[in-house]
Amino acid sequence: GQQVMQIPQYQHVQEGEDFTTYCNSSTTLSNIQWYKQRPGGHPVFLIQLVKSGEVKKQKRLTFQFGEAKKNSSLHITATQTTDVGTYFCAGRVGGSQGNLIFGKGTKLSVKP
Amino acid sequence: DTEVTQTPKHLVMGMTNKKSLKCEQHMGHRAMYWYKQKAKKPPELMFVYSYEKLSINESVPSRFSPECPNSSLLNLHLHALQPEDSALYLCASSPRQGEMAGEQYFGPGTRLTVT
Numbered sequence: 001g002q003q004v005m006q007i008p009q010y011q012h013v014q015e016g017e018d019f020t021t022y023c024n025s026s027t028t029l030s031n032i033q034w035y036k037q038r039p040g041g042h043p044v045f046l047i048q049l050v051k052s053g054e055v056k057k058q059k060r061l062t063f064q065f066g067e068a069k070k071n072s073s074l075h076i077t078a079t080q081t082t083d084v085g086t087y088f089c090a091g092r093v094g095g096s097q098g099n100l101i102f103g104k105g106t107k108l109s110v111k112p
Numbered sequence: 113d114t115e116v117t118q119t120p121k122h123l124v125m126g127m128t129n130k131k132s133l134k135c136e137q138h139m140g141h142r143a144m145y146w147y148k149q150k151a152k153k154p155p156e157l158m159f160v161y162s163y164e165k166l167s168i169n170e171s172v173p174s175r176f177s178p179e180c181p182n183s184s185l186l187n188l189h190l191h192a193l194q195p196e197d198s199a200l201y202l203c204a205s206s207p208r209q210g211e212m213a214g215e216q217y218f219g220p221g222t223r224l225t226v227t
Contacts (some may be wrong), residue, residue, distance in 0.1 A: 030211045031211075033215065033216075035218075040221075042200075042202060042218045042219065042220050042221050043202070043216075043218045044157060044218070045215040045216060045217065046219075048214070080176070081141075082210065088154055092211065094209065094211045095211060097160075097167065097168060097209065097210060097211040098209065098211040098213055099157060100157070100214075100216065101159070102154035102155055102156075102219055103154065104152075104153070104154055105154050105159075107152075
C-alpha cells in the first residue's frame with residue numbers, strides 16, 4: 001500500500017542548533033501537509049505544500065516539496081525549547097477520497 | 113471559530129459498557145474524520161464522513177459505530193471494546209474531502225482506557 005516514510009524517528013538537539021526532518025513517499029502525492037503535536041496535545045496544522053518544488057517559510061521553519069512531489073522536508077533554524085514536539089508529515093493522494101497518509105513522525109527534544 | 117471540540121476528555125470503560133464519544137465543529141466543514149492514535153504512533157484513520165454520509169471505513173471492527181447526525185456533529189459509539197482499543201481518539205474536520213480537502217483541524221481528543 002501507499003506509504004510515507006519519515007526520518008529520523010527521534011532528534012535531540014541543543015537549543016540554537018538546527019533541525020531537519022525528511023519525508024519520502026512511495027507514490028506521487030497531490031499535496032503534503034505538516035503537523036506539530038506537542039506532548040499531551042493533538043496534531044496542529046502547520047502548512048500545506050501543493051506545487052512541485054515549492055518552498056514556504058514560517059519564521060524559523062522552512063518547508064520544501066520535491067520536484068517529483070514524492071518527498072518533503074521541514075527545517076527549523078536555531079531551535080528553541082518551544083519547538084519541542086513530534087512533527088508529522090502527511091501526504092495526500094489524488095482522487096475523490098484523497099486520504100492523508102501520515103508519516104511516523106519525528107520527535108524533537110531541545111536541551112536548553 | 114476554528115475549533116473542533118470533543119467530549120469527554122477522558123473515558124474509562126469496562127469491556128461490557130456502551131459509551132459514546134462526541135465531536136462538534138462550527139466551521140461549516142463538510143468532511144469529518146475519526147482517527148485513533150496509540151502512544152508514539154501517528155494518527156490512524158478510522159472513518160470519514162462527507163456531507164453527512166459515511167465515505168470511508170478503514171476496516172474498523174463493528175464494536176466501533178460512527179454516526180453523523182448533522183453537518184456539525186460526529187459521534188463514535190463504543191460497545192464491547194477490548195483493552196487494546198485503549199488510545200487517544202481524535203476527531204478532525206476539513207472543508208471537504210478529497211484532493212482539495214485543505215487543512216484538517218483536529219480536536220483535543222478523548223483519551224480512552226478500556227479495563
